Amino acid sequence: xxxxxxxxxxxxxxxxxxxxxxxxxxxxxxxxxxxxxxxxxxxxxxxxxxxxxxxxxxxxxxxxxxxxxxxxxxxxxxxxxxxxxxxxxxxxxxxxxxxxxx
Amino acid sequence: xxxxxxxxxxxxxxxxxxxxxxxxxxxxxxxxxxxxxxxxxxxxxxxxxxxxxxxxxxxxxxxxxxxxxxxxxxxxxxxxxxxxxxxxxxxxxxxxxxxxxxxxxxxxxxxxxxxxxxxxxxxxxxxxxxxxxxxxxxxxxxxxxxxxxxxxxxxxxxxxxxxxxxxxxxxxxxxxxxxxxxxxxxxxxxxxxxxxxxxxxxxxxxxxxxxxxxxxxxxxxxxxxxxxxxxxxxxxxxxxxxxxxxxxxxxxxxxxxxxxxxxxxxxxxxxxxxxxxxxxxxxxxxxxxxxxxxxxxxxxxxxxxxxxxxxxxxxxxxxxxxxxxxxxxxxxxxxxxxxxxxxxxxxxxxxxxxxxxxxxxxxxxxxxxxxxxxxxxx
Numbered sequence: 178x179x180x181x182x183x184x185x186x187x188x189x190x191x192x193x194x195x196x197x198x199x200x201x202x203x204x205x206x207x208x209x210x211x212x213x214x215x216x217x218x219x220x221x222x223x224x225x226x227x228x229x230x231x232x233x234x235x236x237x238x239x240x241x242x243x244x245x246x247x248x249x250x251x252x253x254x255x256x257x258x259x260x261x262x263x264x265x266x267x268x269x270x271x272x273x274x275x276x277x278x279x
Numbered sequence: 280x281x282x283x284x285x286x287x288x289x290x291x292x293x294x295x296x297x298x299x300x301x302x303x304x305x306x307x308x309x310x311x312x313x314x315x316x317x318x319x320x321x322x323x324x325x326x327x328x329x330x331x332x333x334x335x336x337x338x339x340x341x342x343x344x345x346x347x348x349x350x351x352x353x354x355x356x357x358x359x360x361x362x363x364x365x366x367x368x369x370x371x372x373x374x375x376x377x378x379x380x381x382x383x384x385x386x387x388x389x390x391x392x393x394x395x396x397x398x399x400x401x402x403x404x405x406x407x408x409x410x411x412x413x414x415x416x417x418x419x420x421x422x423x424x425x426x427x428x429x430x431x432x433x434x435x436x437x438x439x440x441x442x443x444x445x446x447x448x449x450x451x452x453x454x455x456x457x458x459x460x461x462x463x464x465x466x467x468x469x470x471x472x473x474x475x476x477x478x479x480x481x482x483x484x485x486x487x488x489x490x491x492x493x494x495x496x497x498x499x500x501x502x503x504x505x506x507x508x509x510x511x512x513x514x515x516x517x518x519x520x521x522x523x524x525x526x527x528x529x530x531x532x533x534x535x536x537x538x539x540x541x542x543x544x545x546x547x548x549x550x551x552x553x554x555x556x557x558x559x560x561x562x563x564x565x566x567x568x569x570x571x572x573x574x575x576x577x578x579x580x581x582x583x584x585x586x587x588x589x590x591x592x593x594x595x596x597x598x599x600x601x602x603x604x605x606x607x608x609x610x611x612x613x614x615x616x617x618x619x620x621x622x623x624x625x626x627x628x629x630x631x632x633x634x635x636x637x638x639x640x641x642x643x644x645x646x647x648x649x650x651x652x653x654x655x656x657x
Contacts, residue, residue, distance in 0.1 A: 192439065193399075193437055193438070193439055194399045194400045194438070194439035194467075195439075196375075196399075198347065198373075198375070200345070200347065202297055202343075202344065202345035203297065203345060207347060209347060209348065209375040211377065211399075211400040211402075211439055211441055211467065211468060212348075212377070212400075212441070212468070212470075212515070214299060214300075214347045214348060214375075264510055265509055265510050265513075266513055267467040267468065267510075267511075267512070267513050
């Protein structure tokens with residue numbers, strides 16, 4: 178596997194057709210996408226719940242590192258790995274931070 | 280959640296978890312006549328189809344049981360004028376709504392209605408890479424041009440799009456162009472599914488069976504394209520199982536994750552299950568979905584692994600493929616409890632492989648098209 182190399186100034190977001198869902202029957206959070214339903218652990222849920230299509234990856238890393246009182250370097254590595262997996266599966270999209278404002 | 284259960288076909292106790300997905304076959308009507316249609320050879324007539332209100336109730340029941348996604352399919356779901364109403368009721372129930380369509384019968388206005396109704400993703404079937412191939416396979420002149428127009432409208436509205444390419448000997452050599460087309464249409468995914476030789480397709484084994492060389496080349500094409508398109512387009516590939524060493528884990532195990540509802544409300548563990556005529560299937564008009572899922576005899580018949588015969592019972596893959604496809608066992612071995620004959624460990628496998636290779640070199644190109652029986656007017 179290649180090392181995730183998402184720049185700090187990219188803006189990850191859930192594209193149309195991909196959404197978070199409260200699975201009340203199983204008591205879990207899931208990511209629903211075309212032909213896929215992925216159960217999320219609390220970390221995955223925390224990351225994806227923060228994607229608002231406006232804040233950069235760098236902003237999100239700082240936010241989660243502060244919230245969980247974890248080293249930003251570790252949080253950044255975990256987030257990049259998690260998001261890269263979803264980007265490869267077309268469940269998370271990226272835009273350049275300059276392209277925001279739509 | 281509670282595991283509730285009944286007994287498998289041999290009387291062993293079985294249990295079931297909540298279902299994840301539902302295939303809702305809204306109608307068997309379809310303008311196309313693809314010779315590998317997954318609908319049963321005995322098609323349901325329009326006057327016994329579930330109403331939109333009945334579907335709404337099915338979706339509520341499904342969501343309450345834990346179903347997360349519904350696939351609106353057919354036949355051609357657009358053959359129902361109340362498709363948008365049905366889609367809206369599925370979304371209201373909290374389900375993820377996917378539309379599986381040939382595109383024929385959809386207009387720009389209807390697509391906008393489906394957008395407003397909450398359809399979240401569209402899967403568009405692909406019969407071939409040009410009008411000559413696609414219209415021949417679909418048995419419908421003009422279908423390819425129409426489909427390309429629909430794909431453009433889908434893109435304009437912004438629906439996420441998956442192209443569903445069904446491949447067989449007649450079109451498999453053009454797989455690279457199918458992948459290119461999906462990329463040009465801005466698809467997030469392409470599903471490349473080799474024809475499953477049940478039902479209608481079984482009547483067309485000679486013209487449709489891929490050769491071994493084609494299957495090997497397709498694998499290569501898919502692997503190369505996955506590398507090249509990583510992060511841009513996902514390729515899901517269902518290889519030809521007649522050429523495989525082990526069977527597919529059909530439906531992830533019988534009645535383990537998905538429910539199929541036929542147009543008349545018959546509740547099935549998979550779309551082909553009615554080929555197993557020794558099973559009796561419940562109807563949603565007579566029993567609740569939960570009762571059918573957890574206690575229905577057809578659903579429990581092949582759950583788990585306790586019913587498996589040898590060589591499956593002692594096989595180290597029994598929890599991987601659950602003995603393969605029950606419908607294929609029925610079709611090829613005449614016994615729904617048999618090891619799927621596509622498995623290299625089935626005693627019937629040598630005969631099956633020889634037959635597949637013979638079918639694959641056939642020069643027969645005459646297709647048996649899927650046709651509805653003529654409706655008699657009352």
